[in-house]
Amino acid sequence: MPRPSRPTRLLPVLLHPLRAALALALLAATLTVAAVAATSTATSSAAEPPRTWVVDAVDDSSGNRWDSVDTGGPVLTIRVGDTVEWQFDRATMGHDLTSMAPAGAGETAWPTALQEYRDPNGAPVTYTFTQPGTYRYQCSLHAPSMTGTIVVLPADGTNQSPTAAPVVDPLTGPAPHVVHATANATDPDGDDTDVSWDFGTGKAPSYTDHAMFEYTTPGTYVVRLRVSDGKGGLYAQDFQVVVTDGGDPGTDPATDDALPTIDALAAPAQGTAPAAVAFSTEVTTRGVLDAYSVGVDAYPDLAGEVEMVRSRGRTTTTLSVTGTKPSTAHNAVHVHEQACDDSLGGAHFRFDTTQPFAEPNEIWPLFTSDAAGASGPVEVVKPMRAGPKAVSVVVHDPDNSARRIGCADLSPSTADLAYAWSFGDGTTGTGADPDHTYAAPGTYTATVTVTRTTGEHAGHLSVSDSVQVVVAGTTTPTIAPTPTIPPPTTTPTPTPPTPTADATPPRITKVGPVRTVRSARPVIKARVRDAGSDVRRKAIVLRVDGRKVTGTSYDRERGLLRWRPATALARGTHVVRLVATDTSGNRSSKRWTFTVVR
The missing domain is CATH 2.60.40.420 (Cupredoxins -  blue copper proteins)
Structure with a gap:
């Protein structure tokens, strides 16, 4: 409440007691009236009460x-x-x-x-x-x-937004391209302004009025300026920067993990002409799980591996974690749609973004840890192919799902892949999962080639895989005419029986190792047998930690496959995947893990 105004000078000193008393009473009345007036003014101008x-x-x-x-x-x-x-x-x-x-x-x-x-x-x-x-x-x-x-x-509701006269220059140029950005920000209320320049590459913004940034990769970027007065007032403006190719043909793009592992699939792999075949490109991405966010302090030993295999009408997500809270249900483990370092992984990935967040529309590799804080192998299969926004796996704190303790980025990215198919009969197709009909009998080799459409690897790198399709001919029965005279006696030529097509894929058994091993160069082995057809060594593909290995030995008579790494494997869990195709085109696959504890 405002204080009442004080008289500029005291009343003259009154010598008569009665006049002094009257003067004091008059002064008190004056002060009381002033106080009441001030109270009334404050009440009438006060802001609305809190709500x-x-x-x-x-x-x-x-x-x-x-x-x-x-x-x-x-x-x-x-x-x-x-x-x-x-x-x-x-x-x-x-x-x-x-x-x-x-x-x-x-x-x-x-x-x-x-x-x-x-x-x-x-x-x-x-x-x-x-x-x-x-x-x-x-x-x-x-x-x-x-x-x-x-x-x-503010409580009185008065505030004016800040203003700026930004300059961003130059807006185009070859890589490496340096941009200077100046906000020239002011505030009409005299408030301090906070400036943010986001240069559109995912890196941290710059919080200075003048900033500069170097673009090393060609592309089109959006530079965003935001100026705030801290009181709800905001100035915003966007600029487009175009960075062209620097023209260095002698530099080859990096090849490590530029494209994911793929496998060509066909269902069915054999049939009778006309044979309709549903093809699919099986795409595998992987990631290493580490302690993350609050988990760096709460669970510093958290570690593990994740893998996602996407194919036609099927997504298989596997997970193995150690170092979590022992003997505890981890009911918040999800695939997310942003990278670990981008908004803490963002929101859950959804197969259908028009539908609400819920387990049937997401991927939840939940687990209950054992007494040592390990999950053991976890596998979740969904009857849909996950889209390119499935990019990370996040483990939430079992005691508070709002906190995140572990994360793994799935790589390489699947966001900009192009699929080109050659069906082996002179025709081609596109897309990850095309359909094709073979009109004539024969044995066909269908090949898919995957490339990137954007980024530094566009047009430079590719990865291919093939699958064999066997198409049998049709036998049209001959209907003999009704004879009017007895036919001459002849010895009929026997018709050879139509061979029964083999539709059974090979069996993969006795895989190993499957637990912990102390040797850094363990022998990886499996038994591959097929009852109806043969399996040749070149039709067996063995991958360890996502990389195709060479130098395998295969005893066809006994069906024994063996491979020993030439160099020592790192400590930790390793993932083995074996794919075998018989001569009829039937395919089987097997995945297992083991841990090196040397």
Whole structure:
């Protein structure tokens, strides 16, 4: 309340007691009237009293989202002193509420971070905002559809947004290309401005008014400027930068892990003309699981491996983890749609992005750890081919699903692959899973070649694999005419029986090793037998840790395959995959793991 004004000078000193008393009474009355007037003025100009705003976590047929009771969306504009209450009575699955660190100049750091998990109908989460700014939050389990923003204005509601006169130069040039960016930011209210330059490569933004950045890879990039006054005011502008090829033909692109491992598949691999065959390119990506985020401190020994095999109508995800909390159910392990270093893996991967987040539409390799904190082999099979956004596997804290303790990036990327098929009969096709019909009998070799369409490897590298398809002819029965006279006696030529086509794939048994071994050069072995056809050594493909090995020995009579690495294997778990194809085109595969503990 404003203090009442004080008289500029005291009343003259009154000598008469009665006049002095009257003067004092008059002074007191004057001060009382001034105080009442000031109180009335303060009350009439005070801001609205603080209030509580409700935001619901909603799961329904439309998806998963934050829904403000007042705005019908995930964005709220409130005043300092107001409270936001997140409720979960409209949720049908668990959600976490996590405050987000500033990703640019237009956002504000939370004075006290939020990281809460609630089951459906769980207790509300409340937060009172005491400082102006723009605060972002999310459910990290369903991040794309469940992010929200709280804009907190000063209590009196007055604020003007900052302005800028940005210069970005040069906007085009050959790689390596250096760009200078200057914001020239100001604020009409005299507030301090925070500037953020994001140069569109996934690297951390620059938080200075003048910044520069070097582009080393050709491409088109979006440079984003954000200027914030910390009170909800924001200036934003985007610029396009085009980086052309630097023209160095003597530099070959790197070859390590540039393309994933592929296998060509055919179903059925044999038939009768006309034979309709469904082809598929089986694509394998892998990753190493490490302690991550809060797991670096909580579970520093967390380690493991993941693998994803994508093919027509099928995705197989395998996982092996050690160093987690012993004898505990890990009920939050998911495939995510962003890399580990990108927004902590982002949200869960969904096969169908038009459908809500739920286990049937996602990949959850859940496990219960043993007494040593190990998962053992975990495998999840889904009847769909996962899209290119399935890029990482995240292990959440078993005690708080809002926290993430381990992550593995699946590589190489499958986002920009082109598939070219040659079906072996003079025709071609495209796509990962084409259909083709063979009109005539014969033995055909279909080959798929995979290349990259963008990036530094575009047009330079390729990987191919083939599959054999056997098509038999049809036998048209001969119908003899009804004789009018007895036919002459002849000795009929016997018709040879039509051979029965072999539809049984080879059997792969007695694989090893399958547990721990102390030798760094163990003998990897398997038995490959086929009852109806033969299996040749060149039709057996052995891969260890994703790499095709050479120098295998194969005893065809006994069906014994053996291979010993020429150099020592690293300590840890190794993945073996064996694919065998018989002479009729039937294919079998087997996958197993072992651990070197030397």
